[in-house]
Amino acid sequence: MSxxxxxxRDQFFNFKSDQMSAGxxxxxxxKLISSQKIESLEVSQQYYVDISSIVSFVKYDDSQLFNFEQLFNSFGENISFICDKVYEKDIKYIFRxxxxxxxxVEVERDEITDEVQEISVKESSSVKKITxxxxxxxxLFFSKFDEGLYGHECFKEEFKELVTSFRVFNKLGEHKILSLFLxxxxxxGxxxxxxxxxxxxxxxxxxxxISFGNYSSHDALNSLIGSPRGYIGSDGGELLKRVNESDVGLILIxxxxxANNAVFNYFLDILENGKIINSQADEYDANGYIIVFTSNITKENFTSKISPELRSRFDYKGVFNLLTDExxxxxxxxxxxxxITKYYQxxxxxxxxxxxxxxxSEINVSQFKNMRDLNKKIKDTFVANIKP
Incomplete structure (x- = not known):
């Protein structure tokens, strides 16, 4: 035990500078794990080992906990451990x-310049959210939504009620993210x-x-939030990359x-806390966001595939049916x-x-169950009729 x-984050660099000056x-x-440097650590040297990068992986894949418990027990008394405070609640339980x-740590906070603060505010305010x-x-939003989504009239009405309630309780600090599972x-559709x-x-x-059809199941979490620091090709993951590229508070999953259980647990944490955190400990406040989860599973398979804890976090769970011919x-x-308008312009x-x-006149909609196939038929018919 240790x-x-x-x-x-405000303390880290001052703390590191002070402690490196002390030897x-x-x-x-x-990095220690990936480069297999543990056995080469000098007994006479004092080290601080930062464990921030492994917290998410152990949290969302507890099968690794046994290996890490053995690993920690192998370190000598010359090793001290540090961690980003954003993980405090999780780490006190996981590594109990x-x-x-x-x-x-006892150290003065690093100075944060006005320029950095202005950039942070600008980035936050540049995202347009439903709230x-x-x-x-x-x-106007509901008018455009009704006009743009064909069919699914019951869902449209339920969505309006969900958004209205979400906006109220988000302002009260009781509802951070509006989540839909379709x-x-x-x-x-x-x-x-x-x-x-x-x-x-x-x-x-x-x-x-984010489309999990493009991920391999065993590496899904790494692709989503990035590999830990020190691993070859480590980065911040695809999720934060996509979110930072967007200008509205919406994510499609x-x-x-x-996805696998590690990913399910990760999204459970996002829906509970309203924070997106990657392997580099970068944190993004998703408060006020809408997250739309889609799945091809049936209503019957929903309860067997998705855990009760995660199911209870979805604000809306619904089955989409085929559109009518009209x-x-x-x-x-x-x-x-x-x-035609785009072609003309x-x-x-x-x-x-x-x-x-x-x-x-050339498209018989009753022949199509899948809207993608219907859209392809529209494109093919258009091209056929503009050929000289």
């Missing part, structure tokens, strides 16, 4: 059989919900989207059922008009007469 010291060396636990004493809209802007067959919200918020950037016709009319003003009516 002692663990917590530092804040200590600083190492990260992940490793550390018997906890303390904060930021005034009443008139909210009415189930159903592929191509029936689940991801379109996120795209429509994205457009209705007036975004000028890419949608922050696609094919969520293909909804499909509305979509076709909208999409054909959209494509960006490519050529030479548009064949009655092109709109011709395309509409």
């Amino acid at each position: 002692k663990l010291f917590f530092y804040t 200590f060396e600083f190492l990260s636990m992940s 059989y490793i550390f018997d004493e906890f303390s904060d 930021d809209l005034d009443d008139a802007e909210l009415d 189930m159903g067959d592929s191509g029936i 689940k991801t379109e919900v996120a795209r429509t919200i994205h457009k209705a918020l007036g975004s000028q950037s890419k949608l922050a989207k 696609d094919e969520f059922e293909k 909804d499909k016709k509305k979509f076709v009319r909208f999409r054909v008009n959209q494509i 960006l490519i050529s003003e030479d548009v064949p007469d009655k092109l709109y009516d011709t395309i509409i």
Whole structure:
């Protein structure tokens, strides 16, 4: 059993400078493991080993805990351990059989320049969230959302009620993130919900989207939040990268059922605390965000695949059904008009007469169950009718 010291981001560099002047060396636990340097540590040298980078991995994959407990017990008395204070609550429980004493480092905070503070405020205020809209802007948002999403009328009404409640309780500090879990067959409009919200918020950037269909299951968490410091190719992960590239408070998590338990636990933590934290201990405040989770699983498989703890955190759980033929016709009319307008503005003003009516007449919506297939048919028909 040993002692663990917590530092804040504002303290770290002053603390490191003071302790290095006193003869200590600083190492990260992940670097020690990846480079296999543990056995080469000098007994006469005093070290501070920073364990911040391993907390998330042990927290979301507790099968590693046994190995780490053995590892900590192998260190000598010349090793002291430190950790970023953002992990204090988790680490006191996870490593309860490793550390018997906890303390904060004693050092002055690093100076934070006005320039850095201004940048932080600018980055935070540049993200437009559903909680930021005034009443008139909210009415316009719902109008655009209703117009942009075809069918699913019951969901639209429930979504309005969810947003109204979320805005109230978010202001009261009781509800940080609005989460939707949408189930159903592929191509029936689940991801379109996120795209429509994205457009209705007036975004000028890419949608922050993570698709677990592109991840290998055993490495999903590393891809999501980055590998620990010291590992080859370590970075901040795809999630924060996508979030930082977006200008609205919305995240789409696609094919969520293909993630593993470590990822499920990670998102449970996000929904509980409203914070996105990567392997580099970078923290992003997601308060006021909407997160849309989509999945191709059935309602029956939902309870067996998703843990009760995570299920209870979703504000909305719903099954999307196939659109009616009338909804499909509305979509076709909208999409054909959209494509013709773009073609006229960006490519050529030479548009064949009655092109709109011709395309509409050649598409039998009853033949299509999948909206992606229907959209492909619209594109193919358009191209066929503008060929000379």
